[in-house]
Amino acid sequence: xxxxxxxxxxxxxxxxxxxxxxxxxxxxxxxxxxxxxxxxxxxxxxxxxxxxxxxxxxxxxxxxxxxxxxxxxxxxxxxxxxxxxxxxxxxxxxxxxxxxxxxxxxxxxxxxxx
Amino acid sequence: xxxxxxxxxxxxxxxxxxxxxxxxxxxxxxxxxxxxxxxxxxxxxxxxxxxxxxxxxxxxxxxxxxxxxxxxxxxxxxxxxxxxxxxxxxxxxxxxxxxxxxxxxxxxxxxxxx
Numbered sequence: 001x002x003x004x005x006x007x008x009x010x011x012x013x014x015x016x017x018x019x020x021x022x023x024x025x026x027x028x029x030x031x032x033x034x035x036x037x038x039x040x041x042x043x044x045x046x047x048x049x050x051x052x053x054x055x056x057x058x059x060x061x062x063x064x065x066x067x068x069x070x071x072x073x074x075x076x077x078x079x080x081x082x083x084x085x086x087x088x089x090x091x092x093x094x095x096x097x098x099x100x101x102x103x104x105x106x107x108x109x110x111x112x113x114x
Numbered sequence: 115x116x117x118x119x120x121x122x123x124x125x126x127x128x129x130x131x132x133x134x135x136x137x138x139x140x141x142x143x144x145x146x147x148x149x150x151x152x153x154x155x156x157x158x159x160x161x162x163x164x165x166x167x168x169x170x171x172x173x174x175x176x177x178x179x180x181x182x183x184x185x186x187x188x189x190x191x192x193x194x195x196x197x198x199x200x201x202x203x204x205x206x207x208x209x210x211x212x213x214x215x216x217x218x219x220x221x222x223x224x225x226x227x228x
Contacts, residue, residue, distance in 0.1 A: 033216070042218060042220040042221055043203060043218040043221070045217065056215055091157050091158075093157070102148070102160045103160070103216060104160075106157050107155075107156060108157050
């Protein structure tokens, strides 16, 4: 298996633009997580899904952030409009029904908003 | 909600020495405590985990201990090698049939000097 696949690996955008990050979880995994990593705040959980359904989005910082999981093999995290303080590395992770199961992380998307 | 504190933030040891990283958690209901290693430019990878019904677990040069009464757990790396240099994260969560969001500590940057 190729593991969790995220795209793009790097994204540079101008303030105010819409940004869409993509994630393909490991086949067969039914829990998916979006994390944001910054030096100041470390790894923050933004949202997670079980069986494509959002279970907890309390970590989503603002209404500018939204996430979808239209099917078991694809998820997006969208920021609209983007701001410089959104600059961070965004990780997607998946696990086999989060019940004492390892969460596998993707390589991350480094987002820079200028 | 759960809160995880991790210490130290940086740790430098000589090759062959031991390294210890400590974490405390706030939610006494948490029952799953994984440790992740993150190398530069990569996503975190699980290296060892422990569940609340176990006090200690060992896997070759790494071991984790859990003190439920004091609500703290520790990672021990013996005979450190330069390739152990990375950022290490502890995490805690309450795993149930429907939930299991990992809350991470702030991370420890471990440097092993040859």
